[in-house]
Amino acid sequence: MNKENIIDVSNLTKQYKDILAVNHISFTVKQGEIFGFLGPNGAGKTTTIKMLTGLIQPTEGTATIQKKDIRTQIVEIKKTIGVVTEDSNLYDELSVFDNLRFVGQLYGVSKLNREKRIGELLKRFDLESKREAKFATLSKGMKRKVTIAAALIHSPQVVFLDEPTTGLDVLSGRILRAMVKELKALGVTIFLTTHYIEEAEQLCDRVAILVNGAIKTVDTPKNLIAKTNTKNLEEAFIEITGLKEEIMLVEKEGKRINV
Amino acid sequence: MFKEEVKGSLYIALKDLRMYYFKPPNLSWGIMFPIVMALAFILRNPSGVKDLASGLIAMSILFAATSAEAIVIVFERRTKTFERLLLAPLSFQAILFGKVIGGVIFGFLISSIFLVGSVIFLGVPFSNTVFLLASLVLSAFVFSAFGTLISVAVKEIFDATTLANFFRFPMIFLCGVFIPVSALPAFLHPLAYVFPLTYSVDLIRFFITGSYDLVHPAICVVVLIFYSIVLFYLSVWVLKRRIEQ
Numbered sequence A: 001m002n003k004e005n006i007i008d009v010s011n012l013t014k015q016y017k018d019i020l021a022v023n024h025i026s027f028t029v030k031q032g033e034i035f036g037f038l039g040p041n042g043a044g045k046t047t048t049i050k051m052l053t054g055l056i057q058p059t060e061g062t063a064t065i066q067k068k069d070i071r072t073q074i075v076e077i078k079k080t081i082g083v084v085t086e087d088s089n090l091y092d093e094l095s096v097f098d099n100l101r102f103v104g105q106l107y108g109v110s111k112l113n114r115e116k117r118i119g120e121l122l123k124r125f126d127l128e129s130k131r132e133a134k135f136a137t138l139s140k141g142m143k144r145k146v147t148i149a150a151a152l153i154h155s156p157q158v159v160f161l162d163e164p165t166t167g168l169d170v171l172s173g174r175i176l177r178a179m180v181k182e183l184k185a186l187g188v189t190i191f192l193t194t195h196y197i198e199e200a201e202q203l204c205d206r207v208a209i210l211v212n213g214a215i216k217t218v219d220t221p222k223n224l225i226a227k228t229n230t231k232n233l234e235e236a237f238i239e240i241t242g243l244k245e246e247i248m249l250v251e252k253e254g255k256r257i258n259v
Numbered sequence B: 001m002f003k004e005e006v007k008g009s010l011y012i013a014l015k016d017l018r019m020y021y022f023k024p025p026n027l028s029w030g031i032m033f034p035i036v037m038a039l040a041f042i043l044r045n046p047s048g049v050k051d052l053a054s055g056l057i058a059m060s061i062l063f064a065a066t067s068a069e070a071i072v073i074v075f076e077r078r079t080k081t082f083e084r085l086l087l088a089p090l091s092f093q094a095i096l097f098g099k100v101i102g103g104v105i106f107g108f109l110i111s112s113i114f115l116v117g118s119v120i121f122l123g124v125p126f127s128n129t130v131f132l133l134a135s136l137v138l139s140a141f142v143f144s145a146f147g148t149l150i151s152v153a154v155k156e157i158f159d160a161t162t163l164a165n166f167f168r169f170p171m172i173f174l175c176g177v178f179i180p181v182s183a184l185p186a187f188l189h190p191l192a193y194v195f196p197l198t199y200s201v202d203l204i205r206f207f208i209t210g211s212y213d214l215v216h217p218a219i220c221v222v223v224l225i226f227y228s229i230v231l232f233y234l235s236v237w238v239l240k241r242r243i244e245q
Helices: A044-053 A073-082 A096-106 A111-124 A138-150 A170-185 A196-204 A221-228 A232-241 A243-258 B001-021 B024-042 B047-066 B068-080 B081-088 B092-122 B127-153 B156-176 B188-196 B196-209 B217-244
Strands: A005-014 A018-032 A034-038 A060-065 A081-084 A158-162 A191-193 A208-209 A212-219
Touching: A005 A044, A005 A191, A018 A044, A018 A060, A018 A073, A018 A191, A018 A212, A034 A044, A034 A196, A044 A060, A044 A158, A044 A191, A044 B024, A073 A081, A081 A138, A096 A111, A096 A138, A096 B001, A096 B081, A138 A158, A138 A170, A138 B127, A170 A191, A170 A196, A170 A243, A191 B127, A196 A232, A208 A232, A212 A232, A232 A243, B001 B068, B001 B092, B024 B047, B024 B092, B047 B068, B047 B092, B047 B127, B047 B156, B068 B081, B068 B092, B068 B127, B068 B156, B092 B127, B092 B217, B127 B156, B127 B196, B127 B217, B156 B188, B156 B196, B196 B217
Parallel strands: A034 A191, A034 A208, A081 A158, A158 A191
Antiparallel strands: A005 A018, A005 A060, A208 A212
């Protein structure tokens, strides 16, 4: 069955003075899909997420999320999306519970549902013992979990995850990946950026590869591997992004240093 | 929609009050500074206490409403927590209104303490409680919106405090807080008319002494409402510009 497009991006562009951060990108994300947005550092991944979530305005082009325009209906869009940014942007001085309560209040979740939802999320993320702990006192992994819980407090239909597993230990990373799969099973659409290509290969239904602000290709990991005649998505990524030569150069330099 | 926006604003205000306002550095600027300044003038001229009350109360609102307000957004932008508010389904107006209301509540509370203190300890009379309290709220809105404007306009906390003091300190001496504007040299009068504190002092003075120094209370109300609207929407405009850039 053909699922409908939940995110529709058309010619989206962001220009910062002399820097073209995102260059006329177009793609669609289908309902219930895990869509990976991959690219080297500075490729424009975070800028794209910021435009789609209303944190910055595009210079050109537009996008719709659930048929709502990001330029004119962003407040409506924000009600149905959850965003996990690169930084854990919660309040250090508030407890885990108070942070989640405040975010729930901002999203207009009723008191009864809020308390229930916070209880569910604390249980799901194994944070019940940290309920009254100040956010500042948590480990990086714990902070990440609370940030993700905060993004899910209003049961969003689309979740943007910007580098969710960066800096996490192996176990926390695994828990997060399991959680992403669970969200997909619940019908939530996920837009994911990650540096870990292996993670994208495991999780994503389709990926877009971004280089210097422009999309090189959009396809399933399987098709990309086949098209590039490589063994895995990481090799395909290296091939597509043109990083192969740079890597060979680094390896050559490394050998020279070793000698 | 409107109800949700107002609710969101109130939650932001309550969070700010809890996190930033009732903290020692803010209390020292909001309470200690006006007390110390007032004591210096009272000791110099004990008979002029009643004339000083309106200026003291207005000054307490200015410092209480701006001291945290001018740095809160700068601080939250640094810690990325302001992004959290921008991600919420609220308009820029609702987010900044919440920020302003935090300063209004704190400014009103602190100035009420000064008002009660002036009545109990200095024997200062007042004529109309409701209008007097309303004038405190209106003044607090103007100064809190002024703090918000500074906070969205600058990038560093140091710049915010410098810019706030650049306006606050001249206002203390030019706006009739300690010396009536009419007693100042004529060439300083245009400056006094520019600053909102002049209208705040005169309005409060009217409800305490029954007379005003420079501007009729009705005009003071109109000017303070005008400043509230201009400063608030200027803050919204600056924030929008930042997002668009």
